[in-house]
Amino acid sequence: MSPAEAIPTYPVVKLPVRQLRPSEKINVPRARTLIKLIVEAGQWTTPILVEHRHSIIMDGHHRYFCAMELELSFVPCILLSYDDPNLNVTYWGNPAPAVVDHIIQAGLSGNLMSFKTTRHRLNVTLPSCAVALDELK
Template sequence: MTGTDLILISPSDLRPTEAFHPDRVRAVIALIVAGQAWTQPICVERASLAILDGHHRHAAALQLGLARVPVRMFDYERVELGSWRHDWCPTRLEVLRRARDGDLYPPKTTRHTFTAGETISIALARLT
């Protein structure tokens, strides 16, 4: 496996690390339904399936009842971690603990920086 493998996986197998904004989820659902395609994978830590980026897409997938979603798998040591909030300083261990325990950060707390992946477009019908 490379550092950024792309697979299809059940959204119920993924472990959130942050809460989400319901209004943003509705907007994401509208984009997915209008385009009838999924264009940006959810980024997760390979070993734990902790969501690093894509909490709103994950919530949209659950609300749409999708059986699988495109996920880009990352080795966490290859991902830069920061925060969108000046008053938070998350660590990798804390992110993974929160995923394991369901103790979610507030929305838009962690900021993970990734190597750019290829553009995707997966028909929504393939994910149901």
């Protein structure tokens, strides 16, 4: 495999929770169930996907809510660009490309889009993590 064909790496980094900006509303009962699972595991296992320039959450709004409720200072994240060729951004239930500017505006303004408005998918498998909750306080 040539370097041009190499599969990109997406490192997991710890970001301050307060730095992250949501762009969509969540299903709170589902998020509360997720909190219980995270606490039972005692660790954070799935990084939040974050747009690298504005710290807007791409995927992981429920996990962000969990981090806030658990009063974590940091959370594992993967930083991405909307220009990443492996990233597909569509609307749920509609294969049309989502308007990225609307997502960014929602995150910057705090005027959140409805629950499950957009879908962010990567064509590669992302790394998981296993970070003890105590390390994120």
